[in-house]
Amino acid sequence: MKFSGSHILSVEQFERADIERIFAVADSMEPYALRQKVTRVLEGAILGNMFFEPSTRTRVSFGCAFNLLGGEVRETTGFKSSAIAKGESLYDTARVLSGYSDVICMRHPQEGSVAEFAQASRVPVINGGDGANEHPSQALLDLYTIQKELRDKGRSLDGLRIAMIGDLKHGRTVHSLMRLLGLFTNLQVVLVSPEELAMPEEYVELLRGLGHRVDVSSDLANSIGHVDIVYSTRIQEERFGSKEEADLYRGRFRLNQAIYTQFCEPNTVIMHPLPRDSRSDANELDNDLNQNPNLAIFRQTDNGILVRMALFALILDVADQVDKFSRPVNWYHSRTF
Structure with a gap:
């Protein structure tokens, strides 16, 4: 352009x-x-x-x-x-x-x-x-962060393995990121959410149509074991009809150090577009991850x-x-x- x-x-x-x-x-x-x-x-x-x-x-x-x-x-x-x-x-x-x-x-x-x-x-x-x-500039900085994190490990964006987790229906950051990822090759994408908050089908079909592997799941533990990036998102309360409706999904996919140690590969990078919801009923990225060197949210x-x-x-x-x-x-x- x-x-x-x-x-x-x-x-x-x-x-x-x-x-x-x-x-x-x-x-x-x-x-x-x-x-x-x-x-x-x-x-x-x-x-x-x-x-x-x-x-x-x-x-x-x-x-x-x-x-x-x-x-x-x-x-x-x-x-x-x-x-x-x-x-x-x-x-x-x-x-x-x-x-x-x-x-x-x-x-x-x-x-x-x-x-x-x-x-x-x-x-x-x-x-x-x-x-x-x-949210174009957020998607760009997310992709830039992914590139830098992978580059430090001798990898490139081609062949990326990524899990996106949380409110994928309303999360504009993941919508824009999905579109950008389509510019690269041989991707493996896992979309983890409640069925009601699933990634819109147009983005799933976009990547599949470009030859990438896209899996849809509601099982966090079995979705984060073989990825380079875990990209978590908050429940987008402002997009729901009421707080009570958003509360039905809050806290469903929490990631803490114990879950990370048990299920993730040792160098899996943790990302989040922020703000992360740190209230006790949500806490999608636990504070016990703050000292994990693979937590990249502030590098983002x-x-x-x-x-x-x-x-x-x-x-x-x-x-x-x-x-x-x-x-x-x-x-x-x-x-x-």
Whole structure:
């Protein structure tokens, strides 16, 4: 794809070469994310961060990524703090706010809303999550994390064995990740969930149609024994009709150190898009995994900065200028990935 000036709305935009390009640029961002160097390549540029649904990691990491490239961030959070609460349309909001920004990141609870917004925007728009539909940058950082974890073991994404666990019906991160995985070869995917929260059939058939092995199961123990990655997700309470309905499934697929030791291969990597639900009735990833070196959930969040920096650099066409506008850091820092 042509990155310069483009919207990032769906992972369907990407071919394998595009993924490799994003990941190569992400690798080059590491000295800046680690505070070893500072760059001002986007000095004067403004990111409009528009989040109409709760977010911590996505909203803050997009802002940090833009700041680390030298740009400034303006934020709108929640419907009540925006003119949409007064009846303004997405079209009008897009026309106005794109006049104030050089790029916009948007999260919205309705599927297709970010694409609708982008049609009216005068600047590039990045989808930060639209309902249960997609979350492209999360899928990219997940895949980037998987690549890095496998690379350390002398492996590549081709031939990946992965188990996805939890609410696969409503989890937009796994929907986007399934689509990205289809760009690679010889995959083995196990989808573990209650039948009512199963991965939508379109994603299952997509991978099977590309020649990958996809198994569907509701048995956690027998599904995680021969995989490289265990990717757990929380019950998406906000997508259910009520808390009581979500509670029917909460805590069904808990992973703790004892289960990991008994059923997983020694180097199986544990991932989660976060937030993990640590309440006692859920606790899908137990705190006793926190010292497990194969728990990669915080490496995922670190990698999100790199990937989102790469997206900004590519969309605003400065990927080859970042070092030109760099200098050493002049404050104490202790960043390590």
